Every structure is written in C-alpha cells, then in structure tokens.
Amino acid sequence: MxxxxxxxxxxxxxxxxxxxxxxxxxxxxxxxxxxxxxxxxxxxxxxxxxxxxxxxxxxxxxxxxxxxxxxxxxxxxxxxxxxxxxxxxxxxxxxxxxxxxxxxxxxxxxxxxxxxxxxxxxxxxxxxxxxxxxxxxxxxxxxxxxTMRNVNIRLARWLLNNRSPENTVEVSHRELAFELGTAREVISRHLREFEKTSWVRLSRKNIELIDNQSLSDLVSGAR
Amino acid sequence: MxxxxxxxxxxxxxxxxxxxxxxxxxxxxxxxxxxxxxxxxxxxxxxxxxxxxxxxxxxxxxxxxxxxxxxxxxxxxxxxxxxxxxxxxxxxxxxxxxxxxxxxxxxxxxxxxxxxxxxxxxxxxxxxxxxxxxxxxxxxxxxxxxTMRNVNIRLARWLLNNRSPENTVEVSHRELAFELGTAREVISRHLREFEKTSWVRLSRKNIELIDNQSLSDLVSGAR
DNA sequence: CATTGTTTGTAACTAAGTCACAAACAGGTA
DNA sequence: TACCTGTTTGTGACTTAGTTACAAACAATG
The missing domain is CATH 2.60.120.10 (Jelly Rolls)
Known part of the structure; x- marks a missing residue:
C-alpha cells in the first residue's frame, strides 16, 4: 500500500x-x-x-x-x-x-x-x-x-444557489430552462418580472442579482 | 438444502x-x-x-x-x-x-x-x-x-394498461389523479371528454372502455 | 329516511407551456 | 466597415394544466 x-x-x-x-x-x-x-x-x-x-x-x-x-x-x-x-x-x-x-x-x-x-x-x-x-x-x-407548479420560486432558488461570488449567473435562458425542466419562454417571462421589480439586472448570457433578500423571501414563501 | x-x-x-x-x-x-x-x-x-x-x-x-x-x-x-x-x-x-x-x-x-x-x-x-x-x-x-404535458394521452394509456378482462377500470378520479401525478379535476375533465366521444362510459368508481381502438390511437399519436 | 362522508360535476381563474415570429447581439469574413 | 450567420432574447396569441370554491349525486350507516 x-x-x-x-x-x-x-x-x-x-x-x-x-x-x-x-x-x-x-x-x-x-x-x-x-x-x-x-x-x-x-x-x-x-x-x-x-x-x-x-x-x-x-x-x-x-x-x-x-x-x-x-x-x-x-x-x-x-x-x-x-x-x-x-x-x-x-x-x-x-x-x-x-x-x-x-x-x-x-x-x-x-x-x-x-x-x-x-x-x-x-x-x-x-x-x-x-x-x-x-x-x-x-x-x-x-x-x-x-411537479411543483411555481417556476418563479424554483428559478429564484436556482439563481441564489448558483450565483458566482460577484453575485452574477452566467447562463442563457435556454440553459436555465433545461436546468429547471421547463420552456425557455417561461424563464424569460419570469426573469423579466424579476427585472421589473429590480431583483435582477439582465444582459446577454448574464444575470446580475441585485435584491437577494427579495429572491430569498420568494423562495421561503414570504411573498 | x-x-x-x-x-x-x-x-x-x-x-x-x-x-x-x-x-x-x-x-x-x-x-x-x-x-x-x-x-x-x-x-x-x-x-x-x-x-x-x-x-x-x-x-x-x-x-x-x-x-x-x-x-x-x-x-x-x-x-x-x-x-x-x-x-x-x-x-x-x-x-x-x-x-x-x-x-x-x-x-x-x-x-x-x-x-x-x-x-x-x-x-x-x-x-x-x-x-x-x-x-x-x-x-x-x-x-x-x-413533464409530458398531454394528460389525456397518459390517461388513455393508463386506462388501457390497467383495464380488467371485462374492459373496465374500477378506480375513482381522485386515485387516477394520484397515479398520474395531476389534479382530480383535470382527470374528470378528460374523462368527460372521452365520454362525450363515446370512448368510455362512466359511473361511480368505474370506467368502462368502449372504444379501445380510439384510445390506443390517441396514445400512439394517431389523432 | 336523515346523516355523513365520498365521489363527481362545474365554472371562473391563474400559471405553465407552445407557436410563430421579430429584434438584438456577437463573431467571423469579405 | 459592412455584411452574413447563428445565437440569444423579446413578444403576443393561444392551448393546456392546475387551483379554488363550490354544488350535486351517491353509498353506507344508524
């Protein structure tokens, strides 16, 4: 040995x-x-x-x-x-x-x-x-x-779990859809919602998390 | 031994x-x-x-x-x-x-x-x-x-696979929903559709298959 | 036959998923 | 630079699934 x-x-x-x-x-x-x-x-x-x-x-x-x-x-x-x-x-x-x-x-x-x-x-x-x-x-x-219906919650959780130290996620909407077993358009829609409320900032193949607290609240059912 | x-x-x-x-x-x-x-x-x-x-x-x-x-x-x-x-x-x-x-x-x-x-x-x-x-x-x-969206197809397949020799299935809509991982109302809706087209006959806790061919066609994507 | 619990029907609504595009963008090449 | 090409994202109209909140029908029991 x-x-x-x-x-x-x-x-x-x-x-x-x-x-x-x-x-x-x-x-x-x-x-x-x-x-x-x-x-x-x-x-x-x-x-x-x-x-x-x-x-x-x-x-x-x-x-x-x-x-x-x-x-x-x-x-x-x-x-x-x-x-x-x-x-x-x-x-x-x-x-x-x-x-x-x-x-x-x-x-x-x-x-x-x-x-x-x-x-x-x-x-x-x-x-x-x-x-x-x-x-x-x-x-x-x-x-x-x-089988859980709320894609927005799963999406928020995924973003929080997979963010980089700089609080960003470098991934396309299509890839996210694969991760969560859903359709690209659905992801796009929810991300746009998140952007409207200033929880994230979006750019090509990049998602910057801004309001982690709100995302986290969503995951834990606080809103 | x-x-x-x-x-x-x-x-x-x-x-x-x-x-x-x-x-x-x-x-x-x-x-x-x-x-x-x-x-x-x-x-x-x-x-x-x-x-x-x-x-x-x-x-x-x-x-x-x-x-x-x-x-x-x-x-x-x-x-x-x-x-x-x-x-x-x-x-x-x-x-x-x-x-x-x-x-x-x-x-x-x-x-x-x-x-x-x-x-x-x-x-x-x-x-x-x-x-x-x-x-x-x-x-x-x-x-x-x-993840497959078409509950009607999965339902038809389940009915065909689980029918008795008399071509009936003794099961409540609620139980069927559990089997297919969906909601009771969704099952009821599809069964009613099947009944309208005379593919099945419904009674309490009992589904009689009438047109197995059509159900089978649905499963194999022929309609 | 009245009570109780289960099963089924129904309608109105929300969310997810699909389809068919168009627009924006990035990278290479003439 | 301007152009072409493939990818990414945006959008609206639509279909299907899932939820909510009931009511009605039914079966079993006392």
Missing amino acids: SELPEWLNEFPELATIDDPAWTRAIENSSTVVLPPDYEVFHEGDACKNYIFVLDGATRVYKLFESGREMVLYRLGRGETCSLTTSVLLAGGLYPANAVTEAETRAVLIPAREFHEVFNSSTIFRDYVCRVFGGRIRDMIMLLEAV | SELPEWLNEFPELATIDDPAWTRAIENSSTVVLPPDYEVFHEGDACKNYIFVLDGATRVYKLFESGREMVLYRLGRGETCSLTTSVLLAGGLYPANAVTEAETRAVLIPAREFHEVFNSSTIFRDYVCRVFGGRIRDMIMLLEAV
Missing part, C-alpha cells in the same frame, strides 16, 4: 482498502482529462468503465422524446456517477447522456475490474452502494420539483 | 443460493400477511427488514409538501422493494410511503441478516443490485411522464 495513486486523496474511504482486486483495479485504471463539452456517454451506450471524477464539472441529462432536455444531476470533485453504477450493476444500456461543462479529470476503472473489487471488497461495495442509494432520493426530490 | 421454504418458488434465482448466511437469513425470516390498506412504511421510518413480496399489491408513493400525492411504483408477486434496498444499502430513512392495496403476503428478512447475505453471496448480491438498478430507469421514465 505504499504507492497509492495521488487521486485517491479525493476518495479517502477508498484509500483504506487493502485488497488484491483493488490493487488490480488501480493498476488497470486510467486517468483522463476531458475537454469542455466532451460527450462522456450517450443514451443507448454500453458502459465500459466506472467513473471517479477528480475535478471539473459534468452534466448528466435526459433528452426526452418531446425534445425537452432535463438535467438529472451534476458531477464534481470527488463524486462518482450513479447512472454508471446503475448500468454496471443492473446491466443494460445508459438511459441518459453526460457531457462535460468544464475541463474534467477522471479516473476510469474498467467494468471487469470494477466487478471484481465490488465482489471482493466490503469497503468498496459499501461506498458504491451508498453513493448509488443516495441518488434515488435525489430523483424523488427532482420529481417533486418538476 | 433439502428444506427450502415454499416461498422461494417465487424467486427461482435465489433458490440456487448455497450459503450459510442465506440459510441463517431464511431461518430468521418471517412471513406476514398484511390486510388491505395496511401501512407498510412511512416517510421518515427507519428500515428494519428487506421485503420479498409473494403476492398481493402494494403501492409505493410520495406525499409532496404541496399535499399532492404521486405513485412511484407498485409491488406485486415476486418483487422486492427498491426503496427498501436503497435505505438498507445507503442508510438513512425511508423517503416515501407504502400501503397495501390488496391483502399482501410478504417475507421479511431482518436488516442484519440481509447485510450478511449481501456481503456473503454473489448470487444474492447480483439479484439485489439488478432489481435496484432497474428502478433508476423507472424513475427517469416517471420524470418523462410527469
């Missing part, structure tokens, strides 16, 4: 695994650096690797038959992809797509080695299952969000 | 397991018969048992903060509950509710024994993971259905 690869720093629990299958998995792993907008996997693809994300940002989204797109979740530093887990464990093909949003470093463990560690190491198995199990909860929350 | 319990007939794969932990799990299992409308678990409950459903019907649903109710999935003969799996594997508390709709026979394996077999038997583990993994796909499909 003296030559643990550096990337395991991001996954402290896994660093404690002492198992030959794990050693083999690490030996057969490969580190990749994916450029922005790289398509990690498509709906219908088979799954060849388990994925540890070291750094960067990747969007996992579903393209519905209606043409509407919906973000299921995002992967960042120290995370693993639940859909990949699902496909590896349950078989079948990817039911959604993933694309990098920023340059992303990741470690890939081939499916074969993944299964071996999964069967051999309790620690690894616990880790994989825990991450995976958490995602069902997330999906239920997503369901709740989507 | 000469004294396999009879209920394993419903789970043929599991009958092949030859593992002391599995034997122990079976020994410590209990068979229960739950009356209709029995509340199997609530949101916020801890999970004490893995559940094999032998027979009957159980509805797993989420009660949203808005007060709206939404059916996540149903359990029937030969199935196991994914949310239970999720909670057992990932920890935490039940994120939804379950209630029997008909008298339901089930076998309960205590959490402790479940974990032991899960760690010990590859066959058992594969089974659990496969069932579990499949549910994420279902949830994504549910998401798609909910």
